[in-house]
Amino acid sequence: MYFPSLILLATTALAAPLIQRDAASILQAITNIENHITTLNNTLNTFNGNLLTTIPTVLKIEEQTAELGDAISAATDAANLSPALSETDSGTVATAVVTLVPKIQSLLSNIIAHKNTFDRAVLGIGSVSPQVEQDLQTQSKLSDEFSGALIAKLAPDYAALAPLITNQISAAFQNAVKIFATSGGLFHLPAVQGLGEFEELLKNFLHLR
Numbered sequence: 001m002y003f004p005s006l007i008l009l010a011t012t013a014l015a016a017p018l019i020q021r022d023a024a025s026i027l028q029a030i031t032n033i034e035n036h037i038t039t040l041n042n043t044l045n046t047f048n049g050n051l052l053t054t055i056p057t058v059l060k061i062e063e064q065t066a067e068l069g070d071a072i073s074a075a076t077d078a079a080n081l082s083p084a085l086s087e088t089d090s091g092t093v094a095t096a097v098v099t100l101v102p103k104i105q106s107l108l109s110n111i112i113a114h115k116n117t118f119d120r121a122v123l124g125i126g127s128v129s130p131q132v133e134q135d136l137q138t139q140s141k142l143s144d145e146f147s148g149a150l151i152a153k154l155a156p157d158y159a160a161l162a163p164l165i166t167n168q169i170s171a172a173f174q175n176a177v178k179i180f181a182t183s184g185g186l187f188h189l190p191a192v193q194g195l196g197e198f199e200e201l202l203k204n205f206l207h208l209r
Helices: 003-015 025-046 055-078 086-113 116-121 129-152 154-181 195-207
Strands: none
Touching: 025 055, 025 154, 055 129, 055 195, 086 116, 086 129, 086 154, 116 129, 116 154, 129 154
């Protein structure tokens, strides 16, 4: 007896437009990115090459990296769904991005600082740098997409200046990718797609040993 109501509800939901976002949604998304950066940085600071904890920490880093990527994608969605921002809102959002830049640079510097640890993450001799390189390339692409979506909604004066900021982020990613393009260690594990495949790769390798 409830079928007609359910059908009407479903039809209405499908026909409804996407909820429009605004500057507040973009700012919240940027804050979310910052929180994920802090979490990942904290985990990296515990990544010391201890054979008993290295593999679990590598998996944790991979998981948190994926979560950071999701946060960046959510910020891109918020920007895409937002109307054009006013001068005032553009200034507020631009300030938030300026504050975000050194945090991104700090994270990338921290990742680079642990290059040797990534290069001996497997049994003290095997490298997972190819996976890190792939993750960095993915994060860089997501960052570029967010930058593009955001610039498209900024007021003209702010949009014109935005590349001065976003180019700093791109340069930092390019530097990190370049550093991880070369693997150390006696051997390296290949990069795979997704946390599940990466975890399975590590398990299979360790089982074979």
